[in-house]
Amino acid sequence: MGGAEERPLRADAARNRARLLDVATEVFTIRGVGVPTEEIARAAGVGTGTLFRHFPTKEALLEAVMVRRLEAIAAQTAQLSAELDSADAFFACFRLVIEQSAGKNEFSQALAAAGRDAHTALRESSQVVQAQLACLLDRAQQAGAVRQELCLPELIALMAGTGTTMEHLGADPAARERIFNVVFDGLRPAPEADG
Amino acid sequence: MGGAEERPLRADAARNRARLLDVATEVFTIRGVGVPTEEIARAAGVGTGTLFRHFPTKEALLEAVMVRRLEAIAAQTAQLSAELDSADAFFACFRLVIEQSAGKNEFSQALAAAGRDAHTALRESSQVVQAQLACLLDRAQQAGAVRQELCLPELIALMAGTGTTMEHLGADPAARERIFNVVFDGLRPAPEADG
Amino acid sequence: MGGAEERPLRADAARNRARLLDVATEVFTIRGVGVPTEEIARAAGVGTGTLFRHFPTKEALLEAVMVRRLEAIAAQTAQLSAELDSADAFFACFRLVIEQSAGKNEFSQALAAAGRDAHTALRESSQVVQAQLACLLDRAQQAGAVRQELCLPELIALMAGTGTTMEHLGADPAARERIFNVVFDGLRPAPEADG
Amino acid sequence: MGGAEERPLRADAARNRARLLDVATEVFTIRGVGVPTEEIARAAGVGTGTLFRHFPTKEALLEAVMVRRLEAIAAQTAQLSAELDSADAFFACFRLVIEQSAGKNEFSQALAAAGRDAHTALRESSQVVQAQLACLLDRAQQAGAVRQELCLPELIALMAGTGTTMEHLGADPAARERIFNVVFDGLRPAPEADG
DNA sequence: GATGAATGAGAATTCATTCAT
DNA sequence: AATGAATGAATTCTCATTCAT
Structure with a gap:
């Protein structure tokens, strides 16, 4: 191809x-x-x-780095999707993307940016991952584990943002876990605003 | 002085x-x-x-831009704190920071980074805002509107990250609102995991 | 004029x-x-x-500074010439030029350079001083106090050079005096190379 | 090393x-x-x-130029010291330094300035030459060819100054020779001021 | 006349990219 | 193929000089 x-x-x-x-x-x-x-x-x-x-070019090197990351993510995502149920797979993959994007995540954000510019290889692997994520999201929503109204672009943006959050927090595992709790609880369907 | x-x-x-x-x-x-x-x-x-x-220097210009932003945020935060109750003020200020930090938020992130480098003016205005946020966070937690375990550094990191998320989403107001819902719901105390 | x-x-x-x-x-x-x-x-x-x-222009300012120096030198030279005998006047004026040219003497050297470039005012005052020096040199040579073969351009160059020497020595008065001794003894007629 | x-x-x-x-x-x-x-x-x-x-940096280039000059001077000085007797070696080396430093001698003066700033390579080669000059000066003084009271710093300053003098004189060989006569005669022990 | 802000032509330095060895 | 030296456009910052207030 x-x-x-x-x-x-x-x-x-x-x-x-x-x-x-x-x-x-x-x-x-x-x-x-x-x-x-x-x-x-x-x-x-x-x-x-x-x-x-x-x-x-330097950009080509950067692209190759990102493509390799995305391919690794795609492979691990596929495995997790096969091994876990819908909800667990979704959240496990979310973590996966974030952990892969440690450090200056100027290019973890590439996942989100890849649609925009003309880097073919990058766009291709990005689309693979995006398709996986779309699938995971859909299944998690069907399972009632993620709020219905969320769409793929928002999920991706949220991943990029969570990467930035983690970057600011550094390595403190407890703090990172608290952030995951916030984001994951936020992703779940909102409790009935009864009363 | x-x-x-x-x-x-x-x-x-x-x-x-x-x-x-x-x-x-x-x-x-x-x-x-x-x-x-x-x-x-x-x-x-x-x-x-x-x-x-x-x-x-170019850096001084960048700093001045950020200081002005932070001062605007500080002023509006003060006003919101006075006008709204603890919970509403907290969330309104979160929105405020995000909206002020539109675009390439390399420097909305300055809020978080300002502690590290030697830019006095920047650090000072950053500390003002951070003190305000600490106060808001504390009151919102006392009011039971925000989960107890969250600390200031995590709040700030989360703001930076949410800025990045919004940056990726662009201007679509509905999508932005969905992100706010996710983050804000995530910030609220976790529902009792009963049964 | x-x-x-x-x-x-x-x-x-x-x-x-x-x-x-x-x-x-x-x-x-x-x-x-x-x-x-x-x-x-x-x-x-x-x-x-x-x-x-x-x-x-900046150059004009520099020129004005030099002209004023030269005029001061000219006035003092005239006075010394009137008061002292040929030999003493000659050496006193040499000292005078050097002392006036303290510090970064990039422009004490102007005395020597003034002939070259087109700064009218500077050239004029330089010529006044040069005429005085020519006269002093001639009289000192007539009096047998300065070696015959020395010409005006060499005297001027030697003044510029001695200024540089002093600049390197800084303020130490004893060292400066030793330099004057070397230069002044060197200026005197060479002893008969007898034997 | x-x-x-x-x-x-x-x-x-x-x-x-x-x-x-x-x-x-x-x-x-x-x-x-x-x-x-x-x-x-x-x-x-x-x-x-x-x-x-x-x-x-530009400064590094300048330094390299000066180091090379100083090294050339050091080599030639060593040779002259070996070939000539104390007095001749001293005066030959003085000439050498001056001739090497033709032109805008902003950096023949480096010999004198090198002690002050932090240019290691420059300071090192400068110290080599200075040690050589100290030795030559000492031996010439022992031989009675140079006045006793002269110290190394004054010798070096005098070299810098003589460089300036020559710079003003340009290429005229007779004039340059007259300057050397003045300086060299001045360096010799003062004649007994008897009577 | 005095002021000091504005100007813009340099100057030193960096770095992605090309090319001779 | 690999190497690392060469290239030169781009960038930040300075400063003599002009001009609006």
């Missing part, structure tokens, strides 16, 4: 590419997307030329 | 300064803090020299 | 002009000619506009 | 670095240290980026 027939990379090239992705993920997460490309190359132990051979 | 005795600016200078602040607020909001200073100057109809006369 | 008929300045204007010259002399001397004009204006207690009204 | 393990530069990089140093030396000398870096880059036939890759 899409694009040129990619010939298999030489072993060292494949290793470099993987290493660059790993390093870029970490550096972008810790220091933000503003880091000079040279710094990523150095951290990966390659020259800048090598970086740009594998990723023709 | 603090600062030099500031003489009143000449009328034209005051006009330019105010205009720069307005324009910077808008441009930073729409395009992000990465915009060149020159662009802000041009949008304000002044030369770059004028911008730097009023704000000696 | 030269230029427009200058109408007498208003009293306050004359005061400002004099004050600017004094302050500029001091600031240029202490901090170097690189200081922003605004700093000079502030130190003089006037606005930059006033500075530029009196001196149309 | 000191500094990172420097790997040998690639041939082209080494060529550019050397060329930049050569060009900077010349341009700084002729036009003064105020020249824009871009001009040096252009004169060297490289982009500004290349200049700043080799020398991270």
Whole structure:
């Protein structure tokens, strides 16, 4: 589907590419997307030329990082969907997305932004995840675990926002749990406003 | 206490300064803090020299924008606190912070970040708002309108995160309202998990 | 000789002009000619506009400072020439030029540079001093107090250089005196290289 | 000792670095240290980026130029010290320093200034030369060729000043020689002021 | 005349990207 | 393929000079 027939990379090239992705993920997460490309190359132990051979622009590198994240999320989401019931799967996946997006989540937000700009690969993997989330949301709503009126775009935005919240909180697990409680309780159907 | 005795600016200078602040607020909001200073100057109809006369660094300009926002928030918060009861005031102020922080909220987040760096003016106005929020939170908790276990840092982080959520949603008022419902319901004390 | 008929300045204007010259002399001397004009204006207690009204360019201000120095030197040289014998007058004037040129002597060197560029006023006062020095040199040589082969340009260059030497030495009077001893002994006719 | 393990530069990089140093030396000398870096880059036939890759600040470039000068002086001084007797070596080295410092000697003066600021490399090479000069001065004084009361700081200041003198004189060799005669005769022990 | 705000042409420096080795 | 040096446009900030008040 899409694009040129990619010939298999030489072993060292494949290793470099993987290493660059790993390093870029970490550096972008810790220091933000503003880091000079040279710094990523150095951290990966390659020259800048090598970086740009594998990723023709800095943006392409960023995109590749995000695509890999989304693919990991998609895989784990699929597994969780299979293993858990509707409600549990929904909330487990919500957590999953947030935890994957630790650190400077300028690009955890990519999930939400991917629809807008023209990054094909990113949009594709984003759509996979979005379809999964749509499914999870629908089933959780059918099961009465999530309020009916919530739509997919709001769920996605809420995920991006919760990522930001967590970013501000840092690592304190109890505080993070309290936030999850707030958000998850808020997602559940509102109690009958009786009286 | 603090600062030099500031003489009143000449009328034209005051006009330019105010205009720069307005324009910077808008441009930073729409395009992000990465915009060149020159662009802000041009949008304000002044030369770059004028911008730097009023704000000696780009960072100082950013700070001034944020301080003004925080001061506006502080004033409105004070008023709402006086007019409404504990619960209503709390939620009204939450909305207020979010609405004030529209757009690229890189600096609505300043509220949370201001404690960390050395920007005195920013930290000061941030502390004013934080004190107000602490008070509102406490009263709302006393009134049983907000769950007890929530602390100020989490409230602030949640505000920053909700800002991000809204940013992703854009202007659709119904969607925004659904998000407020989720967050506000989540903030209320958890229903007795009976049976 | 030269230029427009200058109408007498208003009293306050004359005061400002004099004050600017004094302050500029001091600031240029202490901090170097690189200081922003605004700093000079502030130190003089006037606005930059006033500075530029009196001196149309920064260079003109610098020139005026130098001219005033040269005129002071000329006056004192004339007096010393009248009071002392040839040899003493010569050395006393050498000292005079050096002492007048304390500090960052980027412009004590103006005496030597004035011939080169097109600053009329500066060149004129420089020529007055140079004529005096030529006369002093000649008489000192006639009196056998200074070696015959030395010409005026070398004397002037030597003054500029000795200014630099003193600048490096700072205020230590004994060290300065040792330098004067070296230079003055060197200026005297060489002892017969007998044997 | 000191500094990172420097790997040998690639041939082209080494060529550019050397060329930049050569060009900077010349341009700084002729036009003064105020020249824009871009001009040096252009004169060297490289982009500004290349200049700043080799020398991270303009000041670093200036320092490198001065260090190279000082190292050349140190090497030649060592040789002269070995080849000549005390007195001749002293005066030959004095000449050497002056000739090396032709042109706008804003940085021949670095020899004297290097003690003050924090430029490690510069201070180090300066100290090497100063130690050599101290030794030469001491031996020349022991040999009775230089007046006893002169100390190292004065010698260095005198060198800086003589550089300025020569700068004013330009290239005329006879005039320069007359200056050397004055300074060198002045450095010798004062004749007995008998009678 | 005095003031100081406005101007805008530089200057130093950074960094994504290209290219010779 | 990999390397890292070279490139140069873009950016922040300064300062001599002009001009409205």
